[in-house]
Amino acid sequence: MEVFDPAELWSRERIEETQLVRLKNTVGQARKCDFYRQRLDEAGIGPDSLRSLDDLRRIPFTTKEDLRTQYPTGMLSVPQTEIVRMHCSSGTTGSPVAICHTQNDINSWADLMARCMHMVGVRREDVFQNMSGYGLFTGGLGIHFGAERLGCLTIPAGAGNSRRQIKLAKDFRTTVAHILPSYALILGEHLRNMGEDPREFPLRVALVGAEPYTEEFRRRIEGLFDMKAYNSYGLSEMNGPGVAFECLEQSGMHLWEDAYIPEIIDPETCQPVPDGEVGELVMTCLCRQGMPILRYRTRDLTRFIPGECGCGRLHRRMDRILGRSDDMFIIKGVNVYPMQVEQVIMTFPEVGQSYLILLENDGIGDVMRVQVEVRDEFFVEDMRALQNLQKSIAQRLRDEILITPKVELVQSNSLPRTEGKAVRLQDLRAKK
Amino acid sequence: MEVFDPAELWSRERIEETQLVRLKNTVGQARKCDFYRQRLDEAGIGPDSLRSLDDLRRIPFTTKEDLRTQYPTGMLSVPQTEIVRMHCSSGTTGSPVAICHTQNDINSWADLMARCMHMVGVRREDVFQNMSGYGLFTGGLGIHFGAERLGCLTIPAGAGNSRRQIKLAKDFRTTVAHILPSYALILGEHLRNMGEDPREFPLRVALVGAEPYTEEFRRRIEGLFDMKAYNSYGLSEMNGPGVAFECLEQSGMHLWEDAYIPEIIDPETCQPVPDGEVGELVMTCLCRQGMPILRYRTRDLTRFIPGECGCGRLHRRMDRILGRSDDMFIIKGVNVYPMQVEQVIMTFPEVGQSYLILLENDGIGDVMRVQVEVRDEFFVEDMRALQNLQKSIAQRLRDEILITPKVELVQSNSLPRTEGKAVRLQDLRAKK
Structure with missing residues (x-):
């Protein structure tokens, strides 16, 4: 297999040996700032x-609140003159x-990003159009540097302006784009309004991140453009894009474990959850x-996907983001995330x-x-069909969240919304 | 003198020897594309x-129209796979x-830009805030790469959002900014509205380009922030920013003649104009x-500034952009640019x-x-004062443009405007 970086093909032993060496170095480096030295x-x-x-588990967590408290430069482990980007x-x-x-940080970030793109078949022969905003947002410069590192003809198109995006993509035969899934739909619509078939568009690969979206939606935009869409995960605290990325198998995002140590914990107990169970990602x-x-x-809530990936890479895979741990609730001693419920019920076409x-x-x-809204065409007087649906949903939910909720089917548009946005959770239990 | 690149201090002989060598190479490189091979x-x-x-003068000119005709990739002198940025x-x-x-092009562009910033005292210890939009516009990525090359802490703030610009600049003690002159005024206003003195702002150097503005305006924003503002010239056809830049003397922009050959020609005859005379810049x-x-x-209309610069660099200096050659008119056999007229009359406080x-x-x-609008406070019944003003303007105009126009003083707001924009030129002569 052709890889951008040999580390992609490392054995678990090699990955973990390297992690330990680099963890020691990183802790040593972190100790150069007062904040970490004191905390460690x-x-x-x-x-x-x-x-x-x-021994990693003996290290205290770092929270967003810590980063805020140390803003702007309290977390630097080098003299400020060594910094070239914020x-x-x-x-x-x-x-x-x-x-x-x-x-060096910028360079290794660009290498990681180039590795992600290379993994899904992007090569220097490709024309890459970055439809992301630039500036302080890491999706602009982060992916740009990766694409240039790979040697793609990189078009820093920025966000929006569909007419220009389409003109540039047609004129330069853009084969790869970084695009929001919702914007892919808008572009496709725009092309159709121009009387063109989006499948004739030169795009063959889309890098997709930044926005929660479903597997169904992925298949939809893939079909629309006759292309492949690969999920990306990143966050600015860990550089930005380039942290985890799907391979050609499209079954979860490989976390680059030579560059990061990921953990998934129960956000209440802070203990690791078993492989395959949902918890909060710690990096x-x-x-x-x-x-x-x-x-x-x-x-961010996700889970490690158990087992080995068909691509042969042994870097563990994470599922797409299933929600935020702040949204979690506990019922009968079980942690439940609204997104788990959503994922189950949205598999029912009714x-x-x-x-x-x-x-x-x-x-x-x-x-x-x-309470689940049922589409008008299914909300008929056939009580038996509705009862069956109700029962199926309850069973599938129990399989997912381990407790059996009461499922109630309601008519379309009968559930409360605030400012157009649906309310997903109402906790009416007395606070203890 | 400490320089970023030894080429800054080359003798004229060294500069011209290098130009000839590089010109030969460049022509050889250009011949690799059909367009130039055929034309040459x-x-x-x-x-x-x-x-x-x-012998440079034997080479045909390249026009914007040529670049448009060859769009998107007709002018490439390398296989498209060698391209990393558009x-x-x-x-x-x-x-x-x-x-x-x-x-390589991206690298040498970053070097040129870093050289410009270094010339006005920017160092890796500086914090640089790029208040320019990113994306396809070269003022974003072009200056960004230069600042990172120099090792500045580079903040890719992007355009607009004054509140955030101010917060970032205060939190990171931004010492250098790339900013539009008109936006500098807006930022200063914003600070004053916050009850703050812009002179207390950490900014000490502003890189200013992209927008025509007067020397008076420069002094105004310099005073406002107690900083130095340096003019920059660039155009995307020649990379973008980094083509010419002021040194600490602030008396014209050094054209980097190891990287470019500048000429200034009469846009009608296409012959070189003498040093110091206004003409069209050819690069x-x-x-x-x-x-x-x-x-x-x-x-772009400008002139070579005659004589040697006090800084010791022998790369020729160009004046700020005095207009567009498309605006030029010919009267009594003399080329005149509206900007020349403007520059003269705007020196009169009346x-x-x-x-x-x-x-x-x-x-x-x-x-x-x-016809010249006179401010209300000067438009008085003292006919002699007005006659003297009229005469002075006419004389100063003749000194500049070599013919003596009829000068007519009119009241404020009496001249025609279209959609708020002033009309500067009406050519009522019968077309021959």
Whole structure:
């Protein structure tokens, strides 16, 4: 198999040996900033404390709140003169988070991104159009540098302006694009309005990230353009794009374990969850000098996909993001994420636009009710069909979340919405 | 003197020797594309035709129209797989122009840009905030790559969002910014509205380009922020920013003659104008592989500033852009640019917002009239003061444009405007 970086094909032993070496280096590097030195000292972790990868769990978590508190430069592990780039969250919720990179950090980020693109068959012969905004958002410069590193003809088209996107893609025969799934639909619509068949469009690969979207939606945009769409995962705290990426198998995103140590934990107990179970992704970067971050709680919910990937790469795979751990609720001792419920009920073709999870206490214990809108054409007087649907949904939910909720079928558009957005969860239990 | 690139201090001999070597290479490289091979063959210029720099004049001009005709990839001198970046004009007038770069082209562009910033005292210790839009516009990625090359902490802030610009600049103590002059004024206003003194702002250097603005305006924004503002010249056909830049002397922009051959010609006769006279800038790039461009007619009007610069660099200096050659008119055999008229009359404090140049034929010959708005406070009944003003303006105009126009003083806001924009020139002469 042709790979961009030999590390893609490393054995588990080689991956884990390297992780331990790099973890030690990274902890040593992190100790150069006051914040981590103090925190590691408090946890009793000295320069030589890490004997095995299991010792990682002794390192305290880093939270977004920590990064905010240390803004702008409290987390630097190098003199500020070594920094050549800063990326910054929009800071829409609270104060911003700034991530600073040395030239080496920028280079290894570009290499990781190039590796992702190479993995899905992108080569220097390709024309790559970056339909992402640039500036402080890492999806612009992050993917741009990766594409140039790979040697693609890179078109920094930026976001929006469909007419120009289409003109450039046709004129330069763009084969690969970084695009939001919702924008792919808009572009396809635009082409059809121009009387053209989007399948004739030169695009053959789309890199897709940044926006939650379903597998069904992926298949839809793939069919629309007769192309392949590959999921990408990244977050600015871990550079940005290039953290995890799908291979040609399209069955989960390989986390680059030579550059990161991923963990998936129960957000309540902070203990690791078994492979295949949903939990919060925690990430440690292994190749960063400017601002190494240890055990970062991403708040993103996902799961490791068990088993080996058909592509032969042994870097573990993560599922797409299933929600935010802040949305999790606990019922009868079980952690449940609204996205788990959504994923189950949306597999039923009879189900409409919206659903509502109601948590109540009937005096004896907690009760979970799920109200599900049913499409008009299925909401008929055939009571037996509706009862069967109700039963099927309840069973499938139990298989997924381990408790059996009361399922109630309701008519389209009968569930509450606030400002056009559906309300997904109402917790009516008395706060204890 | 500490320089980024030793080429900054080359003697004229060294510069010109290098130009000849590189010109030969560039012509050889250009011949790899059909367009140039054909055009050079037609002009009888073979691989060995160039014996001295004077032979440059035998090479045909390249126009924007040529670039449009060859869009998208007709001008490539390398296989398309060698290209890693494309920048593209907005194409607001006619079809777009696409400029394609190899990795080497991107690197040498970044070096040139870093050289410009280094020349005005920017160092890796500086924090650089790029307040320019990114994407296809070269002012974003072009200056970004230069700043990173220099090792500055580079903040890709992008355009607009004053509140965020100010927050970032204060939090990171931004010392250098790439900013539009008009936006500098807006930022200053914003700070004052926040009750702050813009002079307390950490900014000490502004890189200014892209927008025509006067020397008076420069001094105004310099005073506003207690900083230095340096003019930059670039155009995407010659990479983008990094073509010419002011040194600490602030008396004209050094054209990097190891990377370009600049000429200034009469746009009518296409012959070189004497040093110090205004004409159209023509540029040949010497360091480009992907898409070398020979004798490009920029349509930008400027002049070589005669004499040697106080900084000791012998790369010739160009004046700021004085207009577009498309705006030029000819009267009594003399080429005149509206900007020349504007520059003269705006030195008079009595002159208001607008002026109008009228070209007429009185049956005997061409007549040039200049109507000038006078500020209300000067438009008094003191006829003698007004007559003196009229006479002074006429004399100063004759000194500049070599013919004596009829000057007419008019009241504020009496001259015609279309959609808020002032009309500067009306040519009422019968077309011959």
